[in-house]
Amino acid sequence: MARNTAAPEIYVARSTGVIKIDGKVVTYTAGQTRVRAGHPLLKAVPAKFKPLDLHYDLEDATATPGRKRGA
Numbered sequence: 806m807a808r809n810t811a812a813p814e815i816y817v818a819r820s821t822g823v824i825k826i827d828g829k830v831v832t833y834t835a836g837q838t839r840v841r842a843g844h845p846l847l848k849a850v851p852a853k854f855k856p857l858d859l860h861y862d863l864e865d866a867t868a869t870p871g872r873k874r875g876a
Contacts, residue, residue, distance in 0.1 A: 813856030814842050820853055 818838040824831055826845050833846060839857060840847045847854055 815857040815859075816840050816842070816844075816847055816854040817857045818853060819855050822850070822853060824849055 816839065818833045818835050821835045822833055824833075824846070826849055831846055833850075833853065838846075840854065
């Protein structure tokens with residue numbers, strides 16, 4: 806399986822917490838909250854997030870003519 810070696814663009818929360826950003830209360834949840842690089846939440850608490858590790862399947866949806874799909 807190929808691994809993306811480019812800089813991460815999406816981050817996921819390591820822990821659950823609450824923070825106030827620009828006067829608004831923002832809640833983040835471990836393993837669920839995802840933010841893009843440069844997001845105000847990521848800038849406010851970078852240690853609370855880690856790069857999201859994406860895995861891409863490389864399988865054809867259907868067989869091409871003359872070729873059978875693997876079992």
